[in-house]
Amino acid sequence: MEDYVLPGEVNRSSSKNEISKTKKIFLITSVILFFIAIGIFSFVLGRNTTKESGETPTPSVIPTPTIVQISETPTPVSTSSATPTKKIGLSPTPSPILKSIIIPSTSGLDGFRSSSGGGNNSLEIRAGRNINLVSRGFVSFNLEDIPQGVTIKEAILKIHQSKIIGSPYSVGGALKLDHLSFGDSLDSSDYGMAALLSNVATLSSNTKIEWKEADVADMVRDDLAIGRSSAQFRIHFTTENAGGDATGDFAYFDSANTYTDNSGNKPQLVIKYQ
Template sequence: MEDEQIVTSSTSQNSFNGSSSDRTNKALIAVIVVLLIFLVGGGAYFLGTKQSGNSTSVTPTPTTSLQTLNDIVTQQPLAQPTSTPSVTAKPTTKTTPTPTSTPSVKSKTITSTASLDGFRSNNNGGNAGVDIRAGRNMYLVSRGFVSFDLNDIPSGSTITEASLRLYQIKTIGSPYSVGGKLMVDDMNYGTTLENDDYSTSAITSNLVSLTANTTVEWKDAIVTEAVKKDLAEGRTRAQYRLHFETEAKGGDSAGDFAYFESADNSEGSGNLPQLVVKYY
């Protein structure tokens, strides 16, 4: 049993020594291979660098002689500037517009019709032969009326302006304090002035205000559109009714009234009612 153990131990030692020798040999071989690689690579790099240096050459830059430059300049003459022809502008012809003729505006003053102006009251009273009046007293309320014949306006005329003018001759009491403004209605009461015209429906109620003060003077109101409408609708008269904004019986028997001259010239002023029409 002891002899077998000795043999086994010797064999193991020999195996260990063999393995160590193999590793040493492999390391030497690896070092040699690395050195060979460096030698081969270095030689190749050296040879390549030398060949590259030998193949590089400098090409001389050609020079141009002064004589050659002179020849070029002599053979190619400088371009001469060309003159640009001047253009003379042609005068433009201006067209003068033909002036349009301005129509000549005419003015016509029409006096009221005596038989169709005056006043009417809500008690069926009134008068067409005295003054034109509007106002009230303790018994009644009155309204004034005035009419103008339009036949003197040429057919087909264009109306540019129409103005109603009444001359306030006097006042009694305080008509404008109790009644306010004196208003104008556009009317069509025809060829006679009747009691019913006090309340007849107007074409246009409160067309315009005539006045609001007691000053004795001409009172004017623009009635252009009303006259245009009268002519357009074939009426031959321009007729108007006067009344205060506020109408109610009151005061005393003398009352509060505004009086205007009529075509009868009953107050003797000579300032008869007018309708001034401008047209062409």
């Protein structure tokens, strides 16, 4: 049995197919036109941007400066000399003048005393030891020639080492000074007298035959302040022990008693004051 199609239905199917094709063409065309429009818009926008950024500014015209010559008349310089200012100079304060005095040791008050009770104040000054005893030296300086009220700036005791027997510095060490006040006579009790101040200075530490010196300014100031008429000192080795042989180990010094006019080796107290 054959299918039978009505003529009207055939026409309706053909119309539907044609409409579908038309829609497809329209959609495709619309999409193409849309992209073309976007491309044209982007192109135009890009050109405008390039023009705005690439425009070369018109250079400004810089006016040429006009040079004006000005003749200046120099101001005359005054040749008059200024009156110099007088400087008032202050006279420098003169330095105090130091005066000096050399006081020789007192004969009869320098010499030596020994631990055995013996000694001598009419020979040399000596210090040391032998197998039987230890000896200490003494020296005295009269201060009465120093003007009253002066300021003692310096006081140096000078004594000349004249002879060495044995090895006194090897066994006894250095020679020291004690500050004493033994008065107007030198006797055996002065060997062990209590010192005003012990070991006030080192007088010598070697056997060289020469002048030995010690600073005794503080002791002289003290003597003058107390009203003592003399500055007196005891000389002894640091270590004192009887020993050795009968000849012993001694250091000898010139005294006021052994001094002669030609030697110049009398003990001295050299004082500077103002």
